[in-house]
Amino acid sequence: MDQPPQRQAIKRPGALLFDMDGTLTVPIFDFDAIRRDIGVPEKQPILETLAKMTPRERAAAEVILHRHEERAASQSSLNSGCDRLLEWVRSHRLKSALITRNRLVNVQTVLARHDLQFDVVISREDGQFKPHPQPLYTACKRLGVSHDEAWMIGDAVFDVRAGRAAGIKTVWISHRQPRDFAEEPWRTVNDLGELLTLLCGCVS
Numbered sequence: 001m002d003q004p005p006q007r008q009a010i011k012r013p014g015a016l017l018f019d020m021d022g023t024l025t026v027p028i029f030d031f032d033a034i035r036r037d038i039g040v041p042e043k044q045p046i047l048e049t050l051a052k053m054t055p056r057e058r059a060a061a062e063v064i065l066h067r068h069e070e071r072a073a074s075q076s077s078l079n080s081g082c083d084r085l086l087e088w089v090r091s092h093r094l095k096s097a098l099i100t101r102n103r104l105v106n107v108q109t110v111l112a113r114h115d116l117q118f119d120v121v122i123s124r125e126d127g128q129f130k131p132h133p134q135p136l137y138t139a140c141k142r143l144g145v146s147h148d149e150a151w152m153i154g155d156a157v158f159d160v161r162a163g164r165a166a167g168i169k170t171v172w173i174s175h176r177q178p179r180d181f182a183e184e185p186w187r188t189v190n191d192l193g194e195l196l197t198l199l200c201g202c203v204s
């Protein structure tokens with residue numbers, strides 16, 4: 001009699017590359033409100049639209065954007081399961097990076113507020129940002145891992161696009177919402193607890 005197909009064991013990653021806002025922290029950004037406030041058309045990416053503005057328009061828009069970002073960082077709370085997940089990462093000596101489109105000052109606020117540490121932090125001051133694959137390659141290089149050993153973990157289309165462009169396995173955190181973009185992540189989990197379950201089931 002035919003046996004049911006066995007699920008192939010997944011190899012434990014050599015490093016985890018985390019998005020910050022909405023992935024580690026509870027998603028509180030109202031991107032539509034930010035777009036409205038700074039005059040970015042509906043559904044357009046904010047940073048990329050700012051880059052096309054005149055210097056004067058851009059400076060005015062950045063004041064508003066920075067205010068939203070700073071407030072979100074200073075009021076941030078961690079997603080359920082974040083502490084347990086990061087404790088597991090530490091206890092298994094997995095390398096970790098934080099890769100965000102946010103600014104370094106806000107990363108520092110979030111890390112200090114929740115007493116978090118990552119081996120590598122890449123913010124938008126570091127050059128090209130997600131969905132460009134470069135920050136993922138930079139993180140792997142600085143962590144000393146090959147890109148095919150790493151997993152990208154994120155809640156947004158930018159994370160999935162960047163991961164796919166870099167050829168890095170990408171786990172999309174859905175927060176139990178339907179996917180509203182076309183790009184297929186490697187895996188989808190509802191939350192950080194499910195991500196930990198996935199990691200615990202990996203073979204070393």
Ligand SMILES: [Mg+2]
Nearest residue numbers: 019021022156
């Ligand atoms: Mg995010």
